[in-house]
Amino acid sequence: MHKPALPQDETDTFGDQIRIVLVETSHSGNIGAVARAMKNMGLGNLWLVNPSSFPDEASYARSAGASDVLDKATVVASLDEAIADCVVVMGTSARGRKVPWPVIPPPDAAEKASEAAAGGSVAMVFGRENHGLSNDELQRCHYHIHIPSNPDYSSLNLAMAVQVMCYELRMHHLRGLEGGEESPYLKPMTKPGDEGWDVPPAPVSDVEGFFGHLEQVLVDVNFHRRENPRQLMIRLRRLFQRARLDQMEINILRGVLTAVQKAVGATGMGSKSEADKKAAKQEDGHV
Incomplete structure (x- = not known):
């Protein structure tokens, strides 16, 4: 039996306006790991394009309490179906292209996604574990997201790549809340006198x-x-x-x-x- 869903934070980062789209995922355990990464950062709108196997026990086992994200995941046959109603589409890519395409790093992608989400759905698309997105699929994206990993070992696990983007989305969201950098989520606590320190500073x-x-x-x-x-x-x-x-x-x-x-x-x-x-x-x- 898979683990029951853990309580969802009352204030999701973007509701369902930003969707995470996985294309032809080979290993269902990675789908579960992605669901966990999403829920960690307050996202819950998962779309699966022609997965090899879903739903199954492996995906739920790897979700570690994010089974509700899997329960409401949308499964479609093609990328076109997953992005048809989106106003902006972003695709992750580690490869250079013969024809230059708008490429942005994760923090900029989170900012643009957040802005676009005010006007409609935004898709962040992640490719297959072994070779990512095809050229044709990347051409359907308004922006390519490049995660600046180690050039000598640049391949990220699918869930890790999703976690990077979900984290950037979360941070952008928190900075935009009332109080911004003064939010208790973002304020550092490093010395006596900081909010949350248990003992006053010594006089x-x-x-x-x-x-x-x-x-x-x-x-x-x-x-x-x-x-x-x-x-x-x-x-x-x-x-x-x-x-x-x-x-x-x-x-x-x-x-x-x-x-x-x-x-x-x-x-x-x-x-x-x-x-x-x-x-x-x-x-x-x-x-």
């Missing part, structure tokens, strides 16, 4: 307290000499400031330093600040 006072504590520990273990400091603390300061520590990380590091001092029998830094008290808690596992 300067706590960071400075850590540097003082670190220097004292390095003295305690005879690794650092204040009378001949060279550039040790400068470089360590640069290292830790580059890390943009958060409050919890500062507390953990202070706890580690305190444990080192206890292990070597050092007396520490005298009176405890609030940061020192937080650091002491780390030894008890209160992380």
Whole structure:
């Protein structure tokens, strides 16, 4: 039995305006893998031109929960049937042509497809696993899409090629939403203070307290000499400031330093600040 369909995102990327068209696919498992790639990126309109075998268990098994895309797939006998009502047709091609044809990379293809979809159906056509689309089929396309893969090994698996295009369509869609690059889907989260980070950034006072504590520990273990400091603390300061520590990380590091001092029998830094008290808690596992 094939896996049941997973819940579809409530906001599909383009509804059914953009259709993925597979021409004479030889291996039905690839059809299932394409369905999965499509659903990952919010597309669900799949057309199959004269597939060797469909539907079958292999296609549903490879779809990994995207069986609903396969259930509503449209099977036709020819490419002409698949694109008859489309306003724009794009075909993937890795080969150069004797007669130059408009060729665009995936991001530009996604932009043009999105614009054209406002006026009608757009087809993105993918050829056979072994030799792609024929010259005659490519001449039915308004644009050729070239995925700039490694020229020494340029052949992409069918589902991989579809995934590249579906990803570009998805990204173009997300950038066009209200908020654009501020969308939580697109905003990076790389440091404390970014939306989604679990702990606030450490204030300067706590960071400075850590540097003082670190220097004292390095003295305690005879690794650092204040009378001949060279550039040790400068470089360590640069290292830790580059890390943009958060409050919890500062507390953990202070706890580690305190444990080192206890292990070597050092007396520490005298009176405890609030940061020192937080650091002491780390030894008890209160992380």
